Amino acid sequence: MHLNDEQIQRYLHGELSARERAEVATHLESCELCTGRVAEGEREEREVFDLLERLDHRPPHRDINTVMPTTREYGRPARNAWIRRAAVVVLIVVLGGAAYAIPGSPVPGWFKKLGGLVGGDQAPVEEANEPVDTVDTTTLVPSVSGIAIPPSKRFAIVMAAPQDSGTVYLTPTDGFNVTIRALGGAPRFTLTSSDRLDVDNTGLNSSYEIEVPVSANFVELVVGERRIILKDSRRFGEDLRIDEKGRRLIPLTQ
């Protein structure tokens, strides 16, 4: 009996057991027809796979830190200029939004002061055309006790370490910004990329109010090694305890 497709394919792909392989080899020694079919199968596969290669685009830059978050590294790399520009736009909004995040804060004075940090009276639109590489993101946002940011598609709030006490009070908002207010203490907020806000809470035990837009795609909170999904495409603050005010509670202790 001649070889069937299954045997020929398995022979080509090294998917036969040692015994099966020996049987096939023995048959091929005495059968010209099957030898021809094996050769044809090999040629056909090469042709098909060569054609499939024509569809390939250049693979993306591979960076394991985009999939394995730590408190040091998080967020996807800016893959193209569009995203890099968006990062700058986000920074501008942060500076404008920081003041608004604090209830009863002296908004106009603040905004002026903050505006000075990104180049005086320059219009934000012009600023947005600057390549982000020239902007030192770590020094742009001063230590304030609140901040508001329009979240990227996949956004993370990263707290450096668990605290001895303190709670995050999470509420949904119809607005477009993720808003964080520290209730007491003065943690340092740093927008390290369009995907990541760092909260340096070292030595502090503040509680925080966090508002997340219901329209946000994905927002998570990273506390040390712990990750809490605040909002994804389907759910808001799932599995979190809710207090009498309807706020979801996330303890910041270990």
Place this chain on the structure above:
Amino acid sequence: MTRSFRDDFVELYDAHFTRVYRYMDRLSGDPDLAADIAQETFIKLYQRGSIPDTPGAWLVTVAMNLFRNAHATHSRRRHLLNVVPDAAMFSDRAVETTPSAETRALQERVRRALDRVPERDRHLLLLRAEGYSYREIAAALQIQETSVGTLLARAKRAFRDNYEARADAS
């Protein structure tokens, strides 16, 4: 010495990321979608916190599900990508040489030939092209492992027939 989840994860990422990306890129014709899916797939593996028994099949299954979910929303975009050469769409791709009309016509012909292969056979073909084992393919596509070779032979034939038919038509 015990290996940590992190060690295993890093190893899997290095071995499989590009395979998952290429599989999705060929399937969708949309490199950005493919990159997002590949990334999301590994995020899910990390969130899982342990390595599955058949990691290759697990990654492919997750990527396939993400693709199915994303497909509807991206179908329009892919249509646009088929019409507009990539180089015009994204600045970092602009550095790639713009393909000639001949190259694009060939790509289009391969694309159509592949799209006309029945869905399961298409996955089979693309997974084998990435070197996945029969066991992994069978697990990911939920087919009998003993018939992977037969189905594969059929898939390659179907693709070739579609490709040749296009040649006759043009």
